[in-house]
Amino acid sequence: MKEPFTRTQYETIRDKYPKETVQEVLLAMHNTIDLLKTKRSASLTCQNWCNRRISNPLTGKGKPPAPAGTTTGQTIRELREAKKNKQTA
Numbered sequence: 746m747k748e749p750f751t752r753t754q755y756e757t758i759r760d761k762y763p764k765e766t767v768q769e770v771l772l773a774m775h776n777t778i779d780l781l782k783t784k785r786s787a788s789l790t791c792q793n794w795c796n797r798r799i800s801n802p803l804t805g806k807g808k809p810p811a812p813a814g815t816t817t818g819q820t821i822r823e824l825r826e827a828k829k830n831k832q833t834a
Contacts, residue, residue, distance in 0.1 A: 746780070746787045754788040762795045770794040 750758075759767060770791055774780055784790045 746784055746790075748786040748788070750787045750791075758788065758791055758795070761792075762799070766795050766798050767791070770798065 773794065774787070774790065780790070
């Protein structure tokens, strides 16, 4: 990365986020192959990833989890029809 952590940035992140979250994010950053090529600031990347994990702990990627009982490839229409059929049965 072009901008690695400074000591004060790391201390700010450590104080702002739970210890486990910071550890998970730093490990994930370490294991991401293209991180050095695609990201500029270690501090901002870490803070963004921590925020995503806190805002949505189930997926950790800032996206809502799939509704319970859904399978990959089902469309919204198929889900609505299945729900309607379930209610009429």
